[in-house]
Amino acid sequence: MNFKLLNNPFNLVDNKRDRFILILIVLIFSIFFINLFKPWNIGRWYSDSGFIKFLRLSSYGIVVALVLLFTQFPLRMILKQQEFKIKTYILWFLIEILLISLVYILMYGNPIGNFVNDFLFSLKYTVLGICIPYSFALLIIYYKNQKAEIKQLQTKIAQTPAKKLIAFKDDNGKIKFSVLAKDLLVLESTDNYVSVFYILDGKLQRELLRNTMKKMEESFKDSSVIRCHRSFMVNSENVEFVKKSGKKLYLKVHLMDKTVPVSEKYSSLFLALLS
Structure with missing residues (x-):
């Protein structure tokens, strides 16, 4: 147990x-x-x-x-x-x-x-x-x-400006870089660091930021960037393919080779959001 x-x-x-x-x-x-x-x-x-x-x-x-x-x-x-x-x-x-x-x-x-x-x-x-x-x-x-939360997320995503710049801060609150909302792909956490994957000049880029996923989730609560796993957040606007294998759910994100896992905790919410 x-x-x-x-x-x-x-x-x-x-x-x-x-x-x-x-x-x-x-x-x-x-x-x-x-x-x-x-x-x-x-x-x-x-x-x-x-x-x-x-x-x-x-x-x-x-x-x-x-x-x-x-x-x-x-x-x-x-x-x-x-x-x-x-x-x-x-x-x-x-x-x-x-x-x-x-x-x-x-x-x-x-x-x-x-x-x-x-x-x-x-x-x-x-x-x-x-x-x-x-x-x-x-x-x-x-x-x-669940239904109310899905509706709220859909409303927030619909209201997110496509050309809005998203500022990324480190764990001390200092801005390190900014990315267009529409070009942000995936956030992946490793210990006390977060890897930020985004598009620049049509190519996949990666920046390493000293911060925690919990703080990242709080900063993205009013955007299309959604927590899908303990170690991942994904920009739902750049999800190209959703695959379900048994009870597990995987996402294919634009320009990224590896799939992003969706934990069971977030799967029902994510499926409803993307349907």
Whole structure:
């Protein structure tokens, strides 16, 4: 297992609007799922029927939504938890499950009686019941954000002036050289240096710049130069050919002999951008 992945940022619920979408999807999904399929014979847990049963079954989904409303807004504000890594959000999700199970015990169980058994019973069905709608909601948010990011990049690329000169600075912020935006091809990082490939007088040229790819990415956030790999950035306007081999994606850039790899992290975004 790649434990380094757990340290990556988890930003699907950074935006308040996305948090409301999460809660709303979980609420609607839970109410419909419980009332239509009545999992774990939940419809027979009480001797009710008709509209009363509908309200009781729906209340399980409403409890989940109210707890999520608390954890995603007041609790995050109280604990000053604005940003997550994957590992911290997994912990946050477990806390949400525990809180939901506890509320179920207080509302439907007997907290004065055998609390431990009732809590474990509630915890089991909470885990089984929340994982599907929660995962579905995060998936919807992910694809919504991907679509918005692609649209934003396309707009920025369309607005990039073709004759604009791009200044390249070293790690001290000093300008070393400038290249026409339309003539820039590829940036390739090696340790603390970046190789800049560009066209001059119709020929491929290369300049070595002492800087990091992270700083380069920040400076190109409003241009057609896009990060496609841990070690590469490419000017999408000069991509001539895109090849997909299995799960791997490769780019052929104008005048360059070797292909540029696209890592899995950027492949879906890059394919959509070039389509």
